[in-house]
Amino acid sequence: MSSSSSALQAAPEAELPRPAAHIIKSDAEAIEIAHRVAAELAKEAAQRDRERRLPRAELDLFSQSGLWGITVPKEYGGAFVSNATLAEVISIISEADPSIGQVPQNHLYMVEGIRLDGSEFQKRFFFDLVLKGVRFGNAFSEIGTRSVADVQTRLTPTQGGYTLSGKKFYSSGALLADWVPVVAKDERDNTVVAFVQKDAPGLTIIDDWSSFGQRTTASGTTLLDKIFVPSEYVLPHHLAFDNPTAMGPVAQIIQAAVDTGIARAALKDTLHFVRNHTRPWIDTDLEHGYEDPLSLRDIGDLQIRQHATEALLARAGKFIDKAQVEPNEDTVAAASIAVAEAKVLSTETALLAGSKLFELAGTRSTLGEFNLDRHWRNARTHTLHDPVRWKYYAVGNYALNGINPPRHPWI
Incomplete structure (x- = not known):
């Protein structure tokens, strides 16, 4: 190691910005901790959104739980959980607060980038920091350029x-x-x-x-x-895309997981509001809004779409697992397509659930005191990250013509 490298040792615990994080050892532990953290994050999610209050303490809770380190490889002290587990963790957190669920997506993206193309020094140095709870942000995208891939920095x-x-x-x-x-x-x-x-x-x-x-x-x-x-x-x-790797699918499954969590939250609030507040329509003899057969039909449709979204998300995780173990043109393309399918359905389910909430719950559900519009607003904003119309194209071209999708962070 060079003299400059030897000076770049991982900071001792006393110099960390927060107490060292817990280190998660298994997939099951990651899911269990995600549920516990999400219960805390959900408590003031609506208020934070209304006030545009940054989740400083909440983010500390999240990162120090160990969940930001679950994809560190086992040989460097991490759990290296399956990608289905990674997606489920993000969807659990995003159901509680999708802004918080989105924040680590680029952190996790960079953990995968280091795993793929980092030097041995970089792996030891940065993985050590990640396991201690250090957070990566991002400065990736630019505006005013020809396309998202046009980098002027x-x-x-x-x-x-x-x-x-x-x-x-x-x-x-x-x-x-x-x-x-x-x-x-x-x-x-x-x-x-x-x-x-x-x-x-x-x-x-x-x-x-x-x-x-x-x-x-x-x-x-x-x-x-x-x-x-x-x-x-x-x-x-650039090596992560010059060569066939799971870099793009890992980026995309995290995006789909955020939207899956938003859809869950919107459906959960729909069920609660219809069950407790919605009145029956005047053209029925029903006593309660939750007995309305037309509402039941739409709620059944949402529930089916939500389960299908979650199934495609878990399926995509398995394809990524295979591409990480056996990276080649075929496994990486299959993973990209599997994630694209999950991304399409998670996008459409989140937007539909956020909109149907008001149709089924009724006018009272639009009152500011409930702040239920945050679900649709969050879904509409986050799903603009990359257009699903191009996912349909990629899936169709792959199925019909055997054309592999391009390799970049948006597929």
Whole structure:
């Protein structure tokens, strides 16, 4: 290890931003802890959304539970849970509060990126931090460029490392992170990720996220002004897509899991409101709204769609597991397609459940005191991450013509 590398040792516990996190050892423990954490996160989720209050204490609870470290490989001390378990954990948290469920998606994405293409030093250094509860944010996307894949942020060689300059948006979780991984282009125009510590000179994170949904993700602007980045903190991220890997499917199953959780929450509130508040329509002799046969039909439809969504999500996880163990063109394409199917249904179910809630619950359900519109707002906002119309295309082209989908983080 070089002298610069030996100086870059994982911070001792006394220097961590919070007490060291619990380390989860199994899939079953991850699910059990997710349910316990979600019960706490749900308590003030509606109020946080209404007030646009950032979940600082709640995020500490979430990360220190150990759930942010469950995909660290076993040889580095983690549980390396199945992807079905990963998706279920995220959907459980997102049912409680989807803004909080969204925040670790890029953290988990980078854990997979390090697993795939990190140096041995990077794996030991960053996985150690992750297991101790250190949080990665993100500064990936830019606005005003030709497409989402058009990256203008640059990493330029300098004495002892690089300088990093650019401007990012949609920086979910960066404001409350300890490290901010930044997607940039290097001097060879390769896509890399530079890991920047939160207090690095030249890093400015602005809380200017004003969307009507996912209000407390702090997904606003990140400014990067000639930040020095040691060479050891630069990951050759292009390799994850130059070669067949499960990088894209891992990114996408987390997205689908957030939407699955939103759908669960909307359906749960629909059932509660119809059961307790909704009146029968005047053209019936019924005593209660929950006896309305037309409402029962629609609720049955929502329940079936929700179960189908969850089944496709779990199925996709199995395909990703196989692609991680046997990465090749065929297994990675199959995983991408399986996740695309889950992403389509999770998107459509979340949006439908968020809308049907009001149709079935009635006018009273729109009152501000209930804040039930947050489900549809959250679903509409989060599902814009990547258009499902292109998922249909990918699935159809694969099924009919045997054409594999492209390899990138959005498929």
